[in-house]
Every structure is written in C-alpha cells, then in structure tokens.
Amino acid sequence: MDHLDALEAQSVYILREAFNKFDRMGMLWSLGKDSNVMVWLARKAFLGHVPFPLMFCDTGKKFPEMYDFQKKYSAEWGVNLIVRDCPPIEEIDPTLPPATRSAARKTEALKRLIAEQDMQAVVAGIRRDEEATRAKERVFSPRGENAEWDFRDQPPEFWDQFKTDFAPGTHIRIHPILHWTELDIWRYIQREGIPIVDLYFSKNGKRYRSLGDQDITNPIKSEAGTIEEIITELEGTSIAERSGRAMDHEAEDAFERLRTAGYM
Amino acid sequence: MHVSSEIPPLKLVVVGHVDHGKSTLIGRLLHETNSLPDGKAEAVIAMSERRGMPVEWAFVLDALQAERDQGITIDTTQIFFNTEKRNYVIIDAPGHKEFLKNMVSGAALSDAAVLVIDAKDGMQEQSRRHGYILHLLGVRQVAVVINKMDLADYREERFQELTTEIRNYLSELGLEASAIIPVSAREGQGLITAPDKMPWYQGPSLVQVLDNFTPPILPTERPLRFPVQDVYKFDERRIIAGRIESGRIHTGDKILISPSNKTVTVKSIESWNTKAPALSASAGQSVGITLSEQLFIERGQMISHESNAPFETNVFRARIFWLGRKPLEIGKRYKLKLATNEQIVEVQSIETVIDVENLTTRSGDTTLERNAIGEVTLRARSMLALDEFSDNPKTGRFVLVDEYDTVGGGTIFMEGYPDQRSRTDVRSTNITAVEHRVTPELRAHANGHEGGVLWLTGLSGAGKSTIAIELEHQLFAKGYQVYVLDGDNVRFGLSSDLGFAPEDRVENIRRVGEVAKLFASAGVLVITAFISPYRADRDRARSIAPDLFHEVYIAADVATCEGRDPKGLYKKARAGEIKEFTGVSAPYEEPVTPEVTVETADRTVNESVAELMAYVEENFSMVKRNGGR
Numbered sequence: 001m002d003h004l005d006a007l008e009a010q011s012v013y014i015l016r017e018a019f020n021k022f023d024r025m026g027m028l029w030s031l032g033k034d035s036n037v038m039v040w041l042a043r044k045a046f047l048g049h050v051p052f053p054l055m056f057c058d059t060g061k062k063f064p065e066m067y068d069f070q071k072k073y074s075a076e077w078g079v080n081l082i083v084r085d086c087p088p089i090e091e092i093d094p095t096l097p098p099a100t101r102s103a104a105r106k107t108e109a110l111k112r113l114i115a116e117q118d119m120q121a122v123v124a125g126i127r128r129d130e131e132a133t134r135a136k137e138r139v140f141s142p143r144g145e146n147a148e149w150d151f152r153d154q155p156p157e158f159w160d161q162f163k164t165d166f167a168p169g170t171h172i173r174i175h176p177i178l179h180w181t182e183l184d185i186w187r188y189i190q191r192e193g194i195p196i197v198d199l200y201f202s203k204n205g206k207r208y209r210s211l212g213d214q215d216i217t218n219p220i221k222s223e224a225g226t227i228e229e230i231i232t233e234l235e236g237t238s239i240a241e242r243s244g245r246a247m248d249h250e251a252e253d254a255f256e257r258l259r260t261a262g263y264m
Numbered sequence: 265m266h267v268s269s270e271i272p273p274l275k276l277v278v279v280g281h282v283d284h285g286k287s288t289l290i291g292r293l294l295h296e297t298n299s300l301p302d303g304k305a306e307a308v309i310a311m312s313e314r315r316g317m318p319v320e321w322a323f324v325l326d327a328l329q330a331e332r333d334q335g336i337t338i339d340t341t342q343i344f345f346n347t348e349k350r351n352y353v354i355i356d357a358p359g360h361k362e363f364l365k366n367m368v369s370g371a372a373l374s375d376a377a378v379l380v381i382d383a384k385d386g387m388q389e390q391s392r393r394h395g396y397i398l399h400l401l402g403v404r405q406v407a408v409v410i411n412k413m414d415l416a417d418y419r420e421e422r423f424q425e426l427t428t429e430i431r432n433y434l435s436e437l438g439l440e441a442s443a444i445i446p447v448s449a450r451e452g453q454g455l456i457t458a459p460d461k462m463p464w465y466q467g468p469s470l471v472q473v474l475d476n477f478t479p480p481i482l483p484t485e486r487p488l489r490f491p492v493q494d495v496y497k498f499d500e501r502r503i504i505a506g507r508i509e510s511g512r513i514h515t516g517d518k519i520l521i522s523p524s525n526k527t528v529t530v531k532s533i534e535s536w537n538t539k540a541p542a543l544s545a546s547a548g549q550s551v552g553i554t555l556s557e558q559l560f561i562e563r564g565q566m567i568s569h570e571s572n573a574p575f576e577t578n579v580f581r582a583r584i585f586w587l588g589r590k591p592l593e594i595g596k597r598y599k600l601k602l603a604t605n606e607q608i609v610e611v612q613s614i615e616t617v618i619d620v621e622n623l624t625t626r627s628g629d630t631t632l633e634r635n636a637i638g639e640v641t642l643r644a645r646s647m648l649a650l651d652e653f654s655d656n657p658k659t660g661r662f663v664l665v666d667e668y669d670t671v672g673g674g675t676i677f678m679e680g681y682p683d684q685r686s687r688t689d690v691r692s693t694n695i696t697a698v699e700h701r702v703t704p705e706l707r708a709h710a711n712g713h714e715g716g717v718l719w720l721t722g723l724s725g726a727g728k729s730t731i732a733i734e735l736e737h738q739l740f741a742k743g744y745q746v747y748v749l750d751g752d753n754v755r756f757g758l759s760s761d762l763g764f765a766p767e768d769r770v771e772n773i774r775r776v777g778e779v780a781k782l783f784a785s786a787g788v789l790v791i792t793a794f795i796s797p798y799r800a801d802r803d804r805a806r807s808i809a810p811d812l813f814h815e816v817y818i819a820a821d822v823a824t825c826e827g828r829d830p831k832g833l834y835k836k837a838r839a840g841e842i843k844e845f846t847g848v849s850a851p852y853e854e855p856v857t858p859e860v861t862v863e864t865a866d867r868t869v870n871e872s873v874a875e876l877m878a879y880v881e882e883n884f885s886m887v888k889r890n891g892g893r
Binding site for chain 2: 001003005006008009010012013016017019020040043044045046047048049051129135138154155156157158159161163165166167181192
C-alpha cells in the first residue's frame with residue numbers, strides 16, 4: 001500500500017462507519033476539489049454507489065463554471081442532489097466582519113436544510129492542514145442544537161472508535177478527509193482521474209487555489225495549467241491554501257467564530 | 265525544505281506535564297525546519313510584542329483565541345512539518361490533567377513520541393502518567409527532551425540527574441527512551457544540531473533522533489483479522505465490507521466466521537474504479553468481499569482463517585485507562601466497542617489500581633476514578649472474538665461507552681482465562697439420537713427418586729470432596745442410587761490426558777458434565793466435586809442437562825481454605841511450585857444464582873451435609889413428592 005492507498009482506505013473506513021450508524025445522512029458537495037474527492041471516495045466505499053443525498057447550499061454567487069460542473073456530474077454520477085438557496089445577507093448577524101458575514105449565509109442555509117431533512121449526520125470535506133481551527137477537529141464531531149461546535153470539550157477519539165451515540169437534539173459532522181493534505185488531494189485527483197472545475201488551472205497567469213463565492217475568493221498568481229504543474233507549484237510554496245479567502249483574514253478569530261457557530 | 269509527500273508522514277505526539285514547554289518546542293521546531301508558512305514567524309513576533317512579552321513560539325500552535333487567553337493548549341493539534349529526511353505530522357497533546365482524553369486521542373494516532381520534561385521541575389505527575397499511557401497504547405519509540413536547560417544554566421549535573429531518574433522509571437514500564445536530549449526550545453538549542461551552549465553533550469539532536477525513528481509496518485504477516493463492518497446489497501452482489509486489520513485474504517480462501525464458528529469460501533474481492541479485479545488484499549485495506557454461500561453475516565463478526573483463529577470468550581482481562589466523569593464501578597454495565605463489534609459488558613472485578621507515581625499497585629478498590637489506570641475483568645453476555653493486545657493490537661483493544669460518551673480504553677490479556685471456541689460443537693456427522701423405551705419417569709418410580717446432578721463448586725479446601733463423600737454415604741443408606749464423580753478420581757482415567765492449563769480445565773469440565781448427564785439419565789443422583797472455577801464452564805455443564813442440573817456453591821473464603829489446605833496445595837502454590845492455582849494465581853468466579861449455597865467456614869461437615877440432605881429429600885425424593893406414600 002502506498003500513501004494514497006492508506007489515505008483512501010482510512011476515508012473509506014470512516015464513510016462506511018457513518019453509513020452504518022446513521023440512517024439520515026447527507027454529504028456536502030461544494031463542487032470544490034476536496035468535495036469532489038470526497039464524493040469519489042464514497043463511490044469507492046460503496047462500490048460505485050452514493051447511498052445518501054449530496055447537498056448544496058447555493059449562495060447564488062458561485063462561478064458559472066461551478067454550476068455547469070454540478071449539472072454535468074450530478075447526472076453522470078447518478079447522485080441524489082438536494083439544492084437549497086441561502087438566506088439573504090440581511091438575515092445574518094450584522095456584527096460579523098463583511099466577508100465572514102457573507103460566508104455565514106451558508107451556515108444558516110445548512111442549519112435549515114438539516115432541520116428540513118431531519119439529518120442526523122452531515123459529511124463535510126474539511127482537512128486539518130487547511131486552517132488552524134480545523135486542525136483541532138475530530139473525525140466524528142458533535143454539534144449542539146444550534147449546530148454550534150464546542151471545541152473546549154470534544155469527545156475522546158482514538159483507535160478509530162468514533163462517537164456514534166448522542167443525546168437527542170445533537171447532530172454530527174463527519175470529516176472523512178480530515179487527515180489529507182492539499183498535496184494528497186491533488187495527487188489523488190491525478191491518480192484517479194477525478195474531474196474538477198477548470199478554474200483551478202491557470203489562465204492569463206492566474207488560477208484559483210480554493211473556490212468560494214465569486215466576491216470573496218481571489219485567484220493567485222500562477223502559471224500552473226495542469227495537475228502536474230499544480231503539484232510542482234505546491235511543493236515549492238509556503239503560502240497558505242486559503243490565502244485567497246477573504247474571511248480568513250478579517251480578524252484573528254473571525255474563522256473561529258464562524259466555525260463555533262456551525263460553519264464547515 | 266520540501267520532501268516528496270508520496271511517503272506517508274511519520275506521526276509524532278508531543279506529551280508531558282503542563283507548562284513544560286511542549287508548544288514552544290513545536291513552534292520553534294517548525295521555525296528551525298523552515299516549515300512555517302510565509303509571514304507566520306513575523307506574525308508570532310508581532311503578536312508577542314503586542315502582548316509585551318519575549319518571543320513566544322507557542323503562539324504558532326495556539327490558533328484559537330480562547331487558548332491564547334488561557335495559556336493552555338486545549339486540544340490535540342495537528343501540524344505538518346518536514347526535515348531533510350522526511351515529513352512529519354506532529355500532534356501537540358495537552359499536559360493539563362483535565363485533558364487526558366485529548367492526550368490519548370493524539371497519542372493513539374502516533375508512531376513515535378516526544379516526552380518533554382522541564383529541566384527545573386523534573387518528572388511530574390503528568391510526565392509519568394503520559395509515559396505510562398504511551399506504554400499502554402503500544403508506542404515504543406520515545407525521545408525524551410529535557411527542556412528549558414537555559415533555566416538550569418545548561419548544567420551537565422542536572423541533566424545527568426534527570427536522565428537517571430527518567431531511565432529508571434521508563435525501564436520499569438518496559439520502555440526504553442531512544443535518546444534523552446538536553447534542549448532549550450526557546451533558544452533553539454539541541455533541536456536541529458548539537459547544542460553549542462552545552463558542549464558536554466555528545467549525543468544526537470532532537471531532529472537526528474526523530475529521523476532515525478522507523479515508520480509503522482503494516483501487520484500483513486500476522487494471522488488474518490477482518491472484522492465485518494457492514495453488509496451491502498446495492499445491486500445483485502451481497503458484499504461483506506470491512507478493513508483488514510492484519511494478515512491477507514485471497515479469493516478461494518476458506519475463512520472462519522467468529523463467534524458463529526461457520527466456515528465459507530471467499531468468492532471475489534470487489535472494488536470500484538480499479539484496473540483489474542483484485543485476487544488478494546492485505547492489512548490496512550478497506551475491502552468488500554463476496555462469499556460462495558449465503559451465510560448469515562452481520563457487523564461485529566470476525567473473519568479469520570481456520571488456523572490462527574482469534575480467542576472466543578465472554579470474559580477477559582484488561583488494562584484500562586479511565587476518562588469518564590463518573591468512576592468505573594464493579595457490577596456496572598458499559599457498551600464495549602472492539603473493532604466493529606459492540607456488546608454490553610459488566611465489570612466483574614477490579615484487580616488492581618496502578619499508582620503512576622511509583623508504579624505500585626493496590627487491590628481491593630471497587631471503583632476506578634477519572635484519569636486512573638487499572639486492571640479489570642470484564643464479562644459479556646455472549647461470546648466475543650478477540651486477541652491479546654500483545655498478539656494483535658488492532659483486535660486486542662477496545663473502548664467503553666457509558667450513555668453517549670467514550671469513557672475509557674483498554675488492552676486485553678487473557679491470563680488465567682481459556683479460549684472457549686468450539687467446546688460445544690458436535691464434530692461428528694451422520695449421528696442421530698435414539699429414543700429410550702424406559703422413560704425417566706419409569707426409572708424414578710423404580711428408584712424412588714429422580715436422577716440428577718448436584719454440581720459442587722468451590723475453592724480447593726472449601727470441603728467439596730469431604731461433603732460429597734459423606735453425602736453419598738448417607739443417601740446410599742437411605743436407599744438412593746448415588747455416585748460421586750470426584751476431581752482427582754477422573755483425572756486418573758477419563759481426563760488423564762489433560763493438565764491444568766485453562767483450556768484443559770475447560771475440557772475436563774465438559775467431559776465430567778457429559779458423564780454426569782449420562783449417569784443422571786440412567787436415574788442416578790450424581791454428585792460432582794470439582795473446583796470448576798469458570799462461570800462459563802458451569803453454565804455449559806448446566807446446558808448439557810438443564811433440567812437435571814443443580815449448582816451447589818460450597819463457599820469458604822481463601823484464607824479459610826488456605827488454613828485447612830488438606831493436600832498442601834496452597835503452600836506449593838504460594839511457593840510458586842504450582843502455576844495457575846485457583847484462588848492464588850488463577851481466578852475463581854463465584855456462582856451468581858446457585859440452587860444452594862453451603863457456607864462451610866464456621867460449620868462442621870455433618871451440619872453442611874444435613875443441609876444438603878434436606879435439599880435432596882425436598883427436590884429428588886418421589887416419596888416426598890407423592891405426599892408421603
């Protein structure tokens with residue numbers, strides 16, 4: 001087994017644990033590279049099937065390429081896709097910094113979707129190496145009634161024995177690719193031939209390294225036009241992956257506040 | 265610096281007492297190995313200045329606002345870094361006592377550990393506890409860092425003094441430190457190269473020690489263990505899904521399902537988006553297999569080969585670390601999660617509680633408090649397939665759940681307990697039971713009493729044989745068809761091929777149970793006198809002839825029995841001449857609901873026999889039953 005095989009086997013194990021434990025679960029499909037890998041891993045785990053719905057909270061501000069991608073592959077992969085619109089910005093906590101407030105629309109939409117579908121578990125494609133608060137996450141991470149995350153008192157998690165028992169009212173976030181790095185993701189995309197939105201590839205000297213809403217995501221300077229070139233570029237960089245995400249930079253604790261309140 | 269990320273990173277946990285400088289060590293190590301993202305070092309310097317303090321490298325890790333304010337690392341953090349040799353994932357485990365659950369969560373993932381000890385404070389409670397837990401979790405590669413040497417004026421004497429203390433402690437645990445390194449994390453001394461402020465130190469730097477650690481080896485050469493995780497029927501295939509924890513599986517293999525004890529053949533190994541169908545799979549892989557027959561299979565069962573099968577037992581011993589807010593209690597039930605199996609277990613006993621300060625043990629406790637470590641015996645309602653931790657860590661460890669929370673973890677050892685596999689299976693085929701024309705009722709009328717088994721159980725020296733022989737004598741005088749099967753007597757013949765190892769004892773009891781049933785079916789009242797220390801064996805003997813079986817507990821405490829010691833066996837056992845002696849070096853499990861309990865400590869033999877005589881008259885005599893006819 002090589003490194004990618006080991007990562008894949010662990011993610012498959014996690015997804016199968018989740019599917020065994022929860023009847024009402026769904027997977028967030030943000031259309032980014034990580035969530036495409038995650039959907040792919042589900043098909044590995046369930047031998048070509050995705051036996052739960054994929055969910056998408058639409059801000060209405062994604063890139064057109066992303067909407068096209070969603071249309072094409074939801075049909076091709078035969079998945080059950082649930083799309084819900086995010087509430088308008090006016091309904092969101094006005095004390096949050098602007099980009100953070102904008103991102104928080106997704107959290108609100110997700111909360112509503114969870115309630116509507118009576119979901120016990122939501123699978124999300126976050127990674128520990130992305131961002132410092134995510135480094136502290138558990139694979140099976142409980143959320144309170146209002147989807148809040150209590151990072152001060154997280155359950156013990158060891159020997160792949162995940163938290164699968166809950167008081168009524170709590171739901172769980174499941175993070176099957178928490179242990180992957182950005183480079184792992186790209187190498188796996190390359191090995192498996194996983195389709196991705198082509199905004200990740202360089203055009204006119206710029207490319208997107210991380211995809212969010214159009215107005216709060218900025219491209220980086222890059223000449224990388226193929227997956228191979230992206231891998232080479234990443235091996236030589238020490239710039240953070242989410243540097244193009246405005247909300248990460250508004251205040252020392254802005255992202256933490258978002259996540260404590262239930263952001264992915 | 266960048267190393268190919270195609271090799272998996274080595275997972276490192278950094279443990280130690282609170283405030284001994286773990287986060288500072290990691291922050292500085294990241295800086296020294298150029299592993300920090302651009303601008304991060306400057307940000308840390310700026311952040312420290314803003315707070316009016318010297319550069320605090322721990323800020324690199326302290327990502328959360330709340331954590332900076334409290335100055336305590338709340339949770340396990342994972343940070344990636346690399347040296348020229350390879351990549352690392354570093355897990356910063358908190359040293360605060362409250363957060364042992366987080367330390368365990370981090371350390372259980374790691375391939376190697378760095379134990380950080382303050383040069384001024386020396387070993388403290390959490391240094392010892394973390395050391396012990398590393399040992400318990402099976403982490404065997406440990407580098408010890410004596411940090412803050414700057415505060416000890418870089419003195420060699422202090423370093424040597426601590427080195428001796430640490431080596432002594434770890435060696436008692438059976439752990440050997442890979443190296444003990446004098447370091448000043450704040451000043452970057454001893455991390456990458458030899459510490460120039462401590463020229464007396466000739467050993468390796470921390471990074472040199474880390475680079476010499478070996479990555480984990482997947483247990484592909486051990487016996488196959490494939491816990492069933494789920495069974496899928498998405499299409500026409502019925503797929504048994506799971507991760508191979510050890511060994512290899514091939515198509516065409518004959519496999520054994522435990523604990524149902526069924527065998528079946530592997531038809532195919534299924535996968536999606538792979539070039540060719542796999543013919544074999546090995547440890548670490550998550551796979552799906554199909555079988556040649558439609559057996560009943562469910563999550564929690566264990567697949568192995570027929571040879572080298574796992575233990576099958578409903579009772580086992582374990583070393584436990586307890587994380588629950590409420591203490592572990594004798595008699596309390598918890599949910600056990602072992603690989604994919606979930607069962608309710610009861611705490612039968614707490615043998616010892618371990619004091620991590622000096623590694624002494626004490627017995628007699630009825631609870632195990634939060635953060636404590638102890639040895640316990642657990643009992644499940646049904647059979648479990650498991651291994652000893654020393655043979656197979658993945659299937660020899662478990663967690664316990666109380667209500668909604670994981671409250672402890674443990675590693676299994678089977679000392680004193682037998683493998684109970686296939687003791688009750690009928691191996692012969694083409695056999696059919698014949699019907700007797702002489703019914704039990706006819707025999708009972710002819711004899712004046714019913715046949716049955718009085719199964720005497722108790723410690724050696726409790727009085728089983730003496731009572732059995734006297735009871736036989738008195739019953740015979742009253743006209744009973746009665747016969748004693750005595751422990752020592754059957755070992756001259758029926759069980760002359762068996763010794764006293766747990767497995768042999770189980771087999772001995774099985775044979776006696778079968779013989780007793782034949783006698784009882786013939787109308788005889790059988791009295792057996794065997795220690796029969798395991799509840800499972802007595803239950804099995806009962807299940808051979810449930811309507812005929814009467815469990816009689818001949819009760820006396822160990823001290824009383826040892827005082828009597830009619831055969832001089834306790835003396836020999838205490839001297840170590842007899843191994844696995846019940847009550848001394850092997851367990852005795854008291855009956856839970858015996859039909860009769862006879863306390864013999866303060867009674868004469870005749871008093872005890874009289875009690876049993878009354879019981880027999882009450883339950884077996886046809887005269888009594890037919891109204892004194």
